[in-house]
Each structure stands twice: as C-alpha cells, then as structure tokens.
Amino acid sequence: MSNMVNELVRLQEGMAVCFHHDNENNSEKITKIFLLACTCDKPATSLLLNHKESTGFYGCIYCTIKGRSVEAGGTTIRSFAFNSKEKIILRSNETYDKAITFFGNNNKLPNSDKVLSKEASTAYLQGLKGSCTLRQLSHFDVYKSFLCDTLHNLYLGATAKMLKLLLSKPSSKTGITDVMSVHNRIDIVAKTFNTMSYPSTTYRRPRDIRLFKKFKGNELRIFLLFGYS
Numbered sequence: 013m014s015n016m017v018n019e020l021v022r023l024q025e026g027m028a029v030c031f032h033h034d035n036e037n038n039s040e041k042i043t044k045i046f047l048l049a050c051t052c053d054k055p056a057t058s059l060l061l062n063h064k065e066s067t068g069f070y071g072c073i074y075c076t077i078k079g080r081s082v083e084a085g086g087t088t089i090r091s092f093a094f095n096s097k098e099k100i101i102l103r104s105n106e107t108y109d110k111a112i113t114f115f116g117n118n119n120k121l122p123n124s125d126k127v128l129s130k131e132a133s134t135a136y137l138q139g140l141k142g143s144c145t146l147r148q149l150s151h152f153d154v155y156k157s158f159l160c161d162t163l164h165n166l167y168l169g170a171t172a173k174m175l176k177l178l179l180s181k182p183s184s185k186t187g188i189t190d191v192m193s194v195h196n197r198i199d200i201v202a203k204t205f206n207t208m209s210y211p212s213t214t215y216r217r218p219r220d221i222r223l224f225k226k227f228k229g230n231e232l233r234i235f236l237l238f239g240y241s
Contacts, residue, residue: 070139103155167232
C-alpha cells in the first residue's frame with residue numbers, strides 16, 4: 013500500500029507530459045494528477061482506513077455513531093439505529109487528525125499529562141485503530157473520499173434487508189411483525205412483479221419474487237432500479 017501511495021504522491025507533485033500535435037509542434041507540460049475518491053468492499057475499506065470493521069462498535073466510517081448490541085433471532089447483532097441523545101458527528105480529515113494526535117501523545121488528551129484508560133481511549137478514538145497512509149494525499153479525505161460500494165451496501169445490503177422485512181412470514185424470532193410484512197399477499201406481489209418490462213440490455217431477469225432469499229446482487233439491482241414501475 014505504501015508503494016502505491018508514494019506513486020500517487022509523485023503524480024500529485026507533477027510530471028512532464030508530452031502533448032503531440034498534427035503540425036509536429038509538440039509541447040511538454042507539467043501535469044498534476046490527484047486521487048479524489050475510491051471504493052472497495054467493507055472489509056477492505058476498514059483495512060485501508062485502519063478502522064474497526066463495520067460490524068463493530070464505532071464501525072461506521074461516515075459518522076461517529078457507536079451502535080449497540082441487540083438480541084435478534086437467538087443471537088446478538090450490532091444495531092446502528094439513530095439516537096437523538098447521542099452526540100454524533102460526521103467523520104473527516106479533521107476528526108482523523110485529532111485521533112492521530114492522541115496516538116502521538118501516548119493516549120493523552122491535548123494539554124494534559126493524564127493517560128486515558130483503555131475504555132476511555134476507545135471512546136475518544138471512535139473506531140480508529142491507527143494511521144492511514146492515504147492521508148498523505150492532498151485532495152483525499154480519509155473518510156469522505158471512500159464511496160459507497162453499491163453491491164454490498166445497497167443491493168445485497170439495504171435492498172435485501174427490506175425484501176426480507178416485507179416478504180418474510182411474521183415471526184417473533186426474527187422480529188418481523190404483521191405491520192411490516194405483506195407475506196399473506198406475496199402471490200399478488202409475484203404476479204405483478206412478473207409483468208415487469210426490463211431494458212433490452214438486461215442479461216439476467218430476476219427470478220420469481222418468492223425466491224427473493226436466493227437473489228443475487230444483479231437481481232436485487234434490477235429489482236430496485238426497475239421494479240418500482
């Protein structure tokens with residue numbers, strides 16, 4: 013990773029590029045290239061950022077929400093439901109630099125000689141585990157420049173979750189209630205869904221909506237983008 017960042021630093025410092033012209037009056041100009049954004053799946057994003065994984069406390073890379081453990085389906089999961097009483101701020105280079113300064117001061121607050129406990133340090137760092145080499149890039153925001161991975165976050169994430177809530181049988185084990193679910197009308201939903209028209213470029217039509225639990229990412233994408241019509 014450090015080798016790639018070193019190359020990116022050289023590119024943003026500028027390099028000579030020869031521009032060829034038909035009249036042979038070629039010109040050479042110093043061209044600077046900047047990395048503005050990138051995208052990768054959630055585990056890779058956590059590794060690049062040196063941040064806790066998305067399922068851990070303070071796992072969100074966009075804000076400082078802590079999350080809490082809740083019982084669901086006989087197990088414990090992490091919930092990141094918004095709580096108006098919790099002070100939540102958006103992450104940025106500024107919040108990152110503040111945490112890195114804390115690391116540099118051996119877990120001491122600015123202008124203080126008191127070393128925070130492990131628990132207090134975790135709360136102060138809010139998920140950051142160490143430095144991120146991408147911070148060296150002048151136009152790259154450590155948090156804001158990581159774009160949403162639509163496959164895992166939107167299609168296999170939010171869309172699959174909404175279908176599960178809407179179309180699954182109500183169950184106290186899963187927490188799905190009669191108010192959430194339209195499972196008793198799933199045949200009507202399936203009939204309507206099967207009448208959908210899709211663009212000619214669609215290479216794989218979604219299967220019957222009653223098989224939603226087996227949907228691949230592309231089927232969920234097609235459902236989300238065109239199923240509303």
